[in-house]
Amino acid sequence: MRGSLMLLLLISMVMAGAASASTEHDTTIPLFADCVASCGAMFIPYPFGTAGKYSCSRPGFSFVCNYSSDPPTLLLADGVTQVILVSLDNHTISVRFSIAAMSANEDSLFTSWTSPPGAPYAMSPTSVTLTVVGCSATAYLLDLVTNKIIGSCITDCSDREMEAMEGAACSGIGCCQATFLSPVRSFGINLTRHDRHSGRATSVKAFVSSAQAVYRFRKEDLFTEDTVTGSTMAVAVLEWAIIEQSSCEDAAKNTTTYACLSTNSVCSNTKTKGLGYYCECSSGYEGNPYIPGGCLDIDECADLEKYSCTGICVNYAGGYTCCPPGSHVDSRLSCVPPKSQKIIMGVIIGVSIGFGLLLMLVCAVIFNRRLKEMKLKKLKERYFHQNHGLLLRRLIATDDVNAERTKIFPLEELEKATNSFDPARILGHGGHGTVYKGILSDQRVVAIKKSKIVIQREIDQFINEVAILSQINHRNIVKLYGCCLETEVPLLVYEFITNGTLADHLHVEDRSSSLSWKDRLRIAVETVGALAYLHSAASISVFHRDVKSSNVLLDDTYTAKVSDFGASRTVPVDQTHVVTGIQGTHGYLDPEYYHTGQLTEKSDVYSFGVILVELLTGFMPVSLTRFGDRNLAMYFIWALKSNRVSDVLEARIKEEAMEEELEEMVGLAEECLRLKGAERPTMKEVEIRLQGLRRGKKKEQVQLTHHQSEEAEPQLCDPYRACRHQRSLDGNLADTAIQDTSRRHSLEEEFMLSLNFPR
Structure with missing residues (x-):
């Protein structure tokens, strides 16, 4: 009797489903009986179709079937772009773009692609990449709708570096890549050759491809005209959606144009709000949601292995029920086990759970320590290699002085030094990481820098900073004590500087900085001395x-220490510049470097010129409320040309500095801030002039002190000069003079001192 009821139930369900499907098929849409639904061997699902007499596509979803090729090829409506695959489930189509090639004799090339008019296609920023293969080329990716640059990259070539890059992902040597920053329906690629006189002029190829098709550099690709290794490199993915309405809510109001025609379908908005919608079959159904009756029930019981059912399986519209062997299915499609099986099953489950827990506990006690040790060892080894530990170890071992001065710290020591990186120990956030205060086991107070992000670029900058600081020994450059490589994020350990940054002391409320003119002049001399040492000594x-200014630290005696070498670049002695990606801080960035990508020593000179203006004015380099759309450097040059420099100088500076000193400092800042690098002085020339300015001030202070000690009565003098002298010399003049004299070195003494300190 129970079996008969089940049979009747299943028969009624099948009949109801058939009736539903029949009713759904009665819905009519404008489809021809002879619709062309394929092109060659490729099936074309609705809403797509081919253009022609028997087109059955929605507006904008039309393809062109090229029957002149063998076999026939499917093209977008533009008749050029080949369609490789159409996916209703992912709402994408795969297309093949042609490779744009600039020959070795050309200096520029522009190519573009535009989605056919009314077509619903857009280039996805998460699934498409622009790759450029060639030497000495700059590529710009343009959104032709907004006429904005949405991506760029630069390639360069060096025989030694290209050998090392063979088979590796693009990093700028031989090839580079740029990603789409936003969805676009029309884009252009602009290729230019930026160094024809480099001695290596090759053809330059650019192609758009899927992010999954990772291009690996091959040197042989430099010498082909318009091909690259890998036949799938130029295959990209376009996203599509129904764009007649901006959302499902708007689309459902118009049943005439609503695209989700199947009863068992749902509407979903695109990820980017307002760009349209797409249709999907409901859970438990599969097929084409864009046609009536297109979403059909999935018979899960026909594929028990896929749906993991080893007992009794009962399929119903939109789902299925899987019951254990020996049980039966009731009218509500629920599993009903026999009573005896319930008792046995309960006992089995209880015993199994108890035994499993006991076994897990025993195994945990026996193997916990061994597993932890093995895991920790492997993790440290992986981080060590990931953080280029072999390279750093080799670098330190090859220099006896570095080996004594630079140490690779264990993680445990740095955790103890920072109280497990307690947020209360954070000193600040630099351009390339977070800095913690720590106390080592030998009671040295140190600063520990932890990189912000675990990406290859940050790790490379970390290695760059270690490599540079380990070879430098200068009294005005922060000292590197060592590093730690046993963490996912590499750590730097360097000397702790007590008084913060120069920016902290300059940019205070009401421009009431405690730094005197004499201190600012000394800090400028010390800073430029360190930079000149980096450039030439x-x-x-x-x-x-x-x-x-935030990278100039001040110790307990307010001695300047230049820090943060994460963005620095080493330059061979026979080169005057290097071509790099633009990197720096807004307000300090050299305009010439920003526009050409060529980093020179004059780029640092420009940035130092901004610091000189900060020392003179106390202003921050960027302030929307004070300068508007200009930065401090532009504002200063404007004030200089308008004869209003005195209005922007800090009041204390105008009181303490002599007119000749201000004229010299203002003129030197103006020279450093010139737009053309060739018109700026070198860092060494700036150092010499600042040293001369400081020597003149100290000489005047000594003479004035001697004059005051010999004369019993004050003599008349020019009121403006006399008042200025008196104000600058009050307080502990003798101590200051001695302190300044102790820091004084001639050029010959500086050279001999640098010889005595190993580099």
């Missing part, structure tokens, strides 16, 4: 690339 030239 170190064993290898170093361009800092991020010179700013």
Whole structure:
């Protein structure tokens, strides 16, 4: 009797489903009986279709079937772009773009692609990448709708570096890549050759491809005209949606144009709000939601392995029920086990759970320590290699002085030093990481820098900073004590500077900085001395690339220490510049470097010029409320040309500094801030002039002190000069003079001192 009821139930369900499907098929849509639904071997699902007499596509979803090729090929409505795959489930189509090629004799090339008029296609920023293969080329990716640059990259070539990059992902050597920053329906690629005289002029190829099709650099690709290794490189993915209405809510109001025609379908908005919608079959159904009756019930019981059913399976519209062997299905499609089986099952489950828990506990006690040790060892080894530990170890071992001065710290020591990186120990957030205060086991107070992000670029900058600081020994450059490589995020350990940054002391409320003119002049001399040492006196030239007041630290005696070398670049002695991606801080960035991508020593000179203006004015380099759309450098040049420099100088500076000193400092700042790098002085020339300015001030202070001690009565003098002298010399003049004299070195003494300190 129970079996008969089940049979009647299943028969009624099948008949109801058939009636529903029949009713659904009665809904009519404008489809021809002879619709062309394929092109060659490729099936074309609705809403797509081919253009022609028997087109059955929705507006904008039309393809062109090229019957002149063998086999026939499917093209977009533009008749050029080949369609490889159409996916209703992912709402994408795969297309093949042609490879744009600039020959070795050409200096520029522009190519573009535009979605056919009314077509619903857009280039996805998460699934498409622009790849450029060639030497000395700059590529710009343009959104032709907004006429904005949405991506760029630069390639360069070096035989030694290209050998190392063979088979590797693009990093700028031989090839580079740029990603789409936003969805676009029309884009352009602009290729230019930026260094034809480099001695290596090759053809330059650019192609748009799927992000999954990762291009690996091959040197042989430099010498082909218009091909690259890998036949799928130029295949990209376009997203599509129903764009007649902006959302499901708007689409449902118009049943005439509503696209989700199948009863068992649902409407979903696109990820980017307002760009349309698409249709999907409901859970438990599959097929085409864009046609009546297109979403059909999935018979899960026909594929028991896929749906993991080993007992009794009963399928119903939109789902299925799987019951254990020996049980039966009731009228509500629920599993009903026999009573005896319930008792046995309860006992089995209870015993199994108890035994499993006991076994897990025993295994945990026996193997916990061994597993932890093995896991920790493997993790440290992985982080060590990930953080280029072999390279750092080799670098330190090859220099006896570095080996004594630079140490690779264990993670446990740094955790103890920072109280497990307690947020209360944070000193600040630099351009490339977070800085913690720590106390080592030998009671040294140190600053520990932890990178912000675990990406390859940050790790490379970390290695760059270690490599540079380990080779530099200068009294005005922060000292590196060592590093830690046993964490996912690499750590730097360097000397702790007590008095914060120069920016902290300059940019105070009401422009009431405690730094005197004499201190500011000394800090300027010390800072430029360190930068000049990096440019010309170190064993290898170093361009800092991020010179700013927040990277000038002040110790307990207010001695300047240049820090943060994460963005720095080393330069061979036979080169005057390097081509790099633009990097720096707004307000300090050299305009010439920003427009050409060529980093030179004059780029640091420009940034130092901004610091000189900060020392003179006390202003921040960028302030929307004070400068509007201009920065401090532009505002200062404007004030200079308008004869209003005195209005922007800090009151204390105008009181303490002599007119000749201000004229010299203002003129030097103006020279450093010139737009053309060739018109700026070198860092060494700036150092010499600032040292001369400081020597003149100290000489005047000594003479005035001697004059005051010999004369019993004050003599008349020019009121403006006399008052200025008196104000600048009050207080502990003798102590200051002695302190300044102790820091004084001639050029010859500086050179001999640098010889005595190993580099």
